[in-house]
Amino acid sequence: MTRRTKKVGVCGKYGTRYGASLRKLLKKIEVSSHAKYECPFCGKVSIKRQVTGIWRCNSCTKTIAGGAFQLATPAATTVRSNIARLRKVRQADN
Numbered sequence: 162m163t164r165r166t167k168k169v170g171v172c173g174k175y176g177t178r179y180g181a182s183l184r185k186l187l188k189k190i191e192v193s194s195h196a197k198y199e200c201p202f203c204g205k206v207s208i209k210r211q212v213t214g215i216w217r218c219n220s221c222t223k224t225i226a227g228g229a230f231q232l233a234t235p236a237a238t239t240v241r242s243n244i245a246r247l248r249k250v251r252q253a254d255n
């Protein structure tokens with residue numbers, strides 16, 4: 162198959178509608194939501210988005226709650242690292 166779009170990618174379906182800036186934002190969202198992610202349980206790159214916020218591993222069939230368009234949102238990553246840091250501090254005190 163020949164390559165149909167050079168810049169727009171998955172947003173080519175919108176043509177010239179909605180403006181370039183909105184199409185660029187939408188492209189980022191669509192690419193991240195259609196991508197496969199690494200499963201934290203089995204380690205394979207086989208997690209796909211089912212619906213908004215629900216992610217399922219096709220290999221080990223585990224279902225994970227995550228972000229709407231990404232498996233792990235930046236806010237969730239920050240919270241997870243803070244919890245790990247506080248756990249380490251608490252264990253060092255004991």
